[in-house]
Amino acid sequence: MTKVLxxxxxxxxxxxxxxxxxxxxxxxxxxxxxxxxxxxxxxxLLRLISGLEHxxxxxxxxxxxxxxxxxxxxxxxAMVFQSYAxxxxxxxxxxxxxxxxxxxVPAKERARRVSEAAATLKLEPLxxxxxxxxxxxxxxxxxxxxxxxxxxxxxxxxxxxxxxDAELRVHMRSEIAALHxxxxxxxxxxxxxxxxxxxxxxxxxVLREGKIEQVGSPHELxxxxxxxxxxxxxxxPKMNILPLFGGQPITHNSSVxxxxxxxxxxxxxxxLVAPSNTALxxxxxxxxxxxxxxxxxxxxxxxxxxxxxxxQGIAPEIGAEVxxxxxxxxxxxxxxxxxxx
Amino acid sequence: MARSVSAPRLTLKTREMLEAWLFVSPxxxxxxxxxxxxxxxxxxxxxxxxNLLSQQATFVGLHNFQNALLENPDFxxxxxxxxxxxxxxxxxxxxxxxSLALALSRxxxxxxxxxxxxxxxxxxxxxxxxxxxxxxxxxxxxxxxxMLAWVGIDGPxxxxxxxxxxxxxxxTRVIKMVGLNMILYIAALQSIPRDYEEAAKLEGASRLQIFxxxxxxxxxxTTLVIMVLTTIGSFKVFDHIxxxxxGGPENGTLVLAFYIYQQGFKFFNVGYAAAxxxxxxxIVMALxxxxxxxxxxxxx
Numbered sequence: 150m151t152k153v154l155x156x157x158x159x160x161x162x163x164x165x166x167x168x169x170x171x172x173x174x175x176x177x178x179x180x181x182x183x184x185x186x187x188x189x190x191x192x193x194l195l196r197l198i199s200g201l202e203h204x205x206x207x208x209x210x211x212x213x214x215x216x217x218x219x220x221x222x223x224x225x226x227a228m229v230f231q232s233y234a235x236x237x238x239x240x241x242x243x244x245x246x247x248x249x250x251x252x253x254v255p256a257k258e259r260a261r262r263v264s265e266a267a268a269t270l271k272l273e274p275l276x277x278x279x280x281x282x283x284x285x286x287x288x289x290x291x292x293x294x295x296x297x298x299x300x301x302x303x304x305x306x307x308x309x310x311x312x313x314d315a316e317l318r319v320h321m322r323s324e325i326a327a328l329h330x331x332x333x334x335x336x337x338x339x340x341x342x343x344x345x346x347x348x349x350x351x352x353x354x355v356l357r358e359g360k361i362e363q364v365g366s367p368h369e370l371x372x373x374x375x376x377x378x379x380x381x382x383x384x385x386p387k388m389n390i391l392p393l394f395g396g397q398p399i400t401h402n403s404s405v406x407x408x409x410x411x412x413x414x415x416x417x418x419x420x421l422v423a424p425s426n427t428a429l430x431x432x433x434x435x436x437x438x439x440x441x442x443x444x445x446x447x448x449x450x451x452x453x454x455x456x457x458x459x460x461q462g463i464a465p466e467i468g469a470e471v472x473x474x475x476x477x478x479x480x481x482x483x484x485x486x487x488x489x490x
Numbered sequence: 491m492a493r494s495v496s497a498p499r500l501t502l503k504t505r506e507m508l509e510a511w512l513f514v515s516p517x518x519x520x521x522x523x524x525x526x527x528x529x530x531x532x533x534x535x536x537x538x539x540x541n542l543l544s545q546q547a548t549f550v551g552l553h554n555f556q557n558a559l560l561e562n563p564d565f566x567x568x569x570x571x572x573x574x575x576x577x578x579x580x581x582x583x584x585x586x587x588x589s590l591a592l593a594l595s596r597x598x599x600x601x602x603x604x605x606x607x608x609x610x611x612x613x614x615x616x617x618x619x620x621x622x623x624x625x626x627x628x629x630x631x632x633x634x635x636x637m638l639a640w641v642g643i644d645g646p647x648x649x650x651x652x653x654x655x656x657x658x659x660x661x662t663r664v665i666k667m668v669g670l671n672m673i674l675y676i677a678a679l680q681s682i683p684r685d686y687e688e689a690a691k692l693e694g695a696s697r698l699q700i701f702x703x704x705x706x707x708x709x710x711x712t713t714l715v716i717m718v719l720t721t722i723g724s725f726k727v728f729d730h731i732x733x734x735x736x737g738g739p740e741n742g743t744l745v746l747a748f749y750i751y752q753q754g755f756k757f758f759n760v761g762y763a764a765a766x767x768x769x770x771x772x773i774v775m776a777l778x779x780x781x782x783x784x785x786x787x788x789x790x
Contacts (some may be wrong), residue, residue, distance in 0.1 A: 201688050222694030234685035238707040245702075248693030299693065 151177050151212050151225070151302040151335050152481035153198065159206035160193055160359075167193050169359040170207070175352070178333045180298050180326075184346040184382070185356035191339045192307055194356070198337060199305050200224050211303060227296035228305040231312065235280040236452035241267075241291050243275040248299045264298040269331070278372045286317045291416065294327065306338040310345065322348060346373070355379050377487040380413050386444060388413045388481070389455045399429045406490045418479035419457035421445065421465065431455065436464045447471060535764035541760035554765030564741075564749070565766070569773070571656070572746040576724040578660040584713070585722050586668045591675030591680030592701075605676070609669035616666070620733035623662045624649065627734075655735050659743055663730050667723065671716050678707070678712035714785045718778050725774050748772050 153175040160168035168190050175181045183191040196202040198209060200221030209216050214416075216224050220257065225340055235244050242263055243250075249259040267273045270290045280288055289309060296304055306325070310318045326349055329336055347351050347367045355370065355378070357360040363375040367383075374380035374388075379386040390413045391399060399412060424430045435446035443464040445457045457473055465471050484490045496773030500508070536554055540547035589714050609620060626633040639647040640660045648658040682705060690700045728747040731737060737744035737752070744752075750770065754763030 199692060201691070221692050226692070229687070230685045230689060232683060232685045234683065236686060236689075236704060236708075238710075243578040247690070251690075251694045251699060288776075475748055 152210070153303060153335060153337070154208075154210040155194075155198075156208040156210075158194070158197060158209060159205045160190075160197055160202065161205045166205075166336045167359050168197065171359075171361055173354060173361065173364065175335060175337065180329050180338065180349055180351045181354060182318075182338045182340060182346040182350035182352075183354050183356055184340055184343055185362075186382070187341060189356040191341075191356050195228075195305050195307055195337060195339045198224075198303075199226050199228050201228075225302035226305055227299050227301035227303075228307065229289075229296050229309045230377075231291040231308040232279075233309075233312075235288055235291055235295075237280050240277050240279055241272060241283070243294045244280065244291060245272075245276075245298050249294065254280075262298045262300075263294075266294045269297065269328075269471050270294045286321060287311050289313065290322055290324070293325070296447045297332070302335065304332075304334055304336040306336065308339055308341070309336045310340070311342075318345075325349060343385060347383070353383070354359045355382060374413075374481065375487070377411070377413065377483050377490050380481055380483075380489075384415055386416045386456050386458070388415050389419070390483070391449075391451075391453055391455070397471070399480070401407040404457055406482050408484045408490050410485045411483045413481040413483065414479055416444065416456040417458045418475050419455070419473045419476070421457060421459055422472045424470050424472040427474045429455075429473045430470065431473070433465050433467055433471055436467065438464070445471075447473060527660075532764045532767055535761055536768050538761040539759075540761040542754075542760050547761070547768040550761065554762045555769070557762065558766055567741060568744050568746055571742070571744055572725055574656060574725065575743075575745050576721055578656070579664055580717065580720050582660065583664045583668050583671060584716060585673030586664060587716070588675050588709075590668065590672040591679055594672070595676045597681040605673075608672055611666045613668040616668070616729040617733050619666050620662070620730050623658075624734050627658055627662075634760060635689045637763070649735055650739050652740050655739055655742050659730060659734055662734070663724075673719065674712055675709070675714055678709050682708050689723060710785065710788070714781065717781055721781070722774050722778055725770060725777075746773075750775060 153173075155171050155173040158168055158171040159166060171194060185191050187238055193202065197204050198211075200216070203219050211224055211226070236247065236270065239247065245263045245266060246259045249262060254262070263276070264273070270293060272287075272290055273295055275283060275287060275291070280291070283291065292309070307326075310321050313321060322345060327339075329349075338349060345405060350367055352364060353367055353370050355377055363370060363379045365373070370379055370383045374383060377390055381390065390411050392411050393405065393409055397416065397446075405412075429449065431447040431449040433445055434448045435463050436459075437444040437446075442458050442460040445459050445464060447455045447457060449455055455473060459465075482490050498505070518727065535547070537549060537551055538547040539550045539553070541605050588590055590608055594601055594608075627635075628647035629645075629650060632645075632648070634648065635645035646654045648654045686702055686704050686708070695703065725745075726747050727745060727750060731748045732741055732751070735743040737748050746766070747770070750763050750766045753759045753766060
C-alpha cells in the first residue's frame, strides 16, 4: 500500500517561502494532479516528494516510512521530466535500463524488464534507436518506460505533455490514463493545464502561492469551487464573476446569501435570449467561432464583460443587443474574501 | 494608373551576390595575402636552399626534407622533445582544466573570483609570464626553491638541469594555459541540462557514476576540440621556450617550433626551416586526424 502523506510541508529558498504549509493525503493507487498558475509551487512540491529538493519543515511519508531524510533513489519514486531527460548518448534500451544497471540488476533480468516495459508502451521497434532519432511522442513514451522499469511505488510526472503539440498531447493524455488503469500505481502529476487535470485526475489539488487552495475530484471542483480562484481556474472558458453591489440583474429570481459580494456563472450555463425576456442585457462585442460552439463576449449594461457559450443556430452579430439567462442552481456566490458562501 | 517600371540592369540575385562579395572582400583579400600567400610560398621555399643573407634561392628539390628526416640527427631529437612536451602538457592541462571546471561550473560565493584567477594567466603576456617563472625557478634564491626549503626539500636548479627543465616548462605552460580549457569545459558543463543529473540521481547513481556515465560522454565533443587545440598548441610552443630556456640545457627543451625559428632566423637557412615547418604541419595534421578518428570510433 503506497499512500503519500504530506504534513505541514514547507520549503524555503533563502528567506523566500515558496511552499507554505501543505497538508495532503494521497491514497494508494490514486491519480492526483497538482494544478495551478506559474509560480504557485506545484513543481517544487513534486520535487520535494521526489527528494530532488530538501524539505525545510514538515513531514513527508511515502507508504509507512517518514522519508524527509531518505535520499531520492531510495524513496521508491520514479519521475518523468518535462524535458524527458533522456540521455542523448544512450539508446532507448540503455536509457530504459540505466537505473537497473546502476542498481546492479543482472543483465538478463534487466533485458527482460526493459522488454516488458517496451511491450507495454509499444516501444519494441525503437529499442536500438537514440533519442535524437525519435519523435516527441516517442521520447515521451521512452521517458515513461524508463520510469516503469524500476517498478516504483509512486510515479511523478512534471508537466510531461507541455512540449508536445496539441494533437499529440490529447493522444498521450489518454495513454497515461490507460497506463494508470493498467498499473494502478499511485501517480502524482503536475500541470498548469486544467483540461489535463480534469481529464486525468481522481483528485485535483489546486495550488496558489505555495498553499493548497482546494482539493477535490474534478466534479467537485467544477461544481462546488471553494473560492473565486478555483472557480475561475477550473473550467474553460473561465467562470464569469460579477459584482453584486447595487443589485445584479442575474440574481433576479434567486435568494442571495447575506454575505455574498459577487456572483459567478459559467459561460456554458448562460443562454442567449431576447433582451425583453431577461433583466441581464448587453451588446455583443466579439464572437469566437470554434466549430462546435461560439464563444460570445457580451458587454453588459453595467460595463462588465460576460462570456456565454452559444451552441444553437447562428450567433448574433457584433453590436447586437442580447439578453442572458441562467437557472438559479448554476449561480455561485462569493464573499468579500472570494470564498464561496 | 499603372506606372511603368524600367527593369534594373542587374537581376536581384546578381545584386545581392555583389553586395555579399563587397562585405566579404576585406577579409578575403587579407586571407589571400597573409594566409594563403605565405602557405603557398612555404611550399616553394621548402624546395630551395635559400640563405637569407645571400638573398639567393637555389632549387634543391626534396633535399631539405631528406636532410631533416634522414641525415640530420638534431631533427629527431627535436621531434622527440616536442612529443615529450605534448605528452606531458596535454593530459596534465586537460585533467587540471576539467577538475577546475567541475569545481567552478556551479554558482557559489566567490566563483567569479576563482574563475578570474585561473583565467588571468591566459591573457597575460607570454614573455612576462616566462620571465617571472624564470626568476621563480632559479636554483638559488628562486621563490620555488625557497618554499621547498621551508619544508626541508633541496630543490634542483630547475631550468639548468636537462631532466627538470622540460618538466618545469611543461608545468609553467600548463598553469599559463589551463584557464582557457577550463572556460571551454565550464561552458560545456553548463550546457548539459540539470535534468540528466537529476534523473540519474533518482535512479540511484552516485556522483562518480553520474560523471562517468553521463557527464563525461556528453563532454566528448568538447574534449575532442580541447585535445586537438591543446596538442596543436603544444607543438607550436615558442615564446615560452625562447624566454625560459632558449632550448637548453643541452638542447633538452629544444622543441620543433623553436628549432624552426633557430634555423630560419638564427642560421638563416630559410629553405630548411620551411621544410621543417611543413613537416610539423604534417605531424600536427596526422595527430589531429588520429584523435578525430579515435573519438569517432569511441562515439560509435
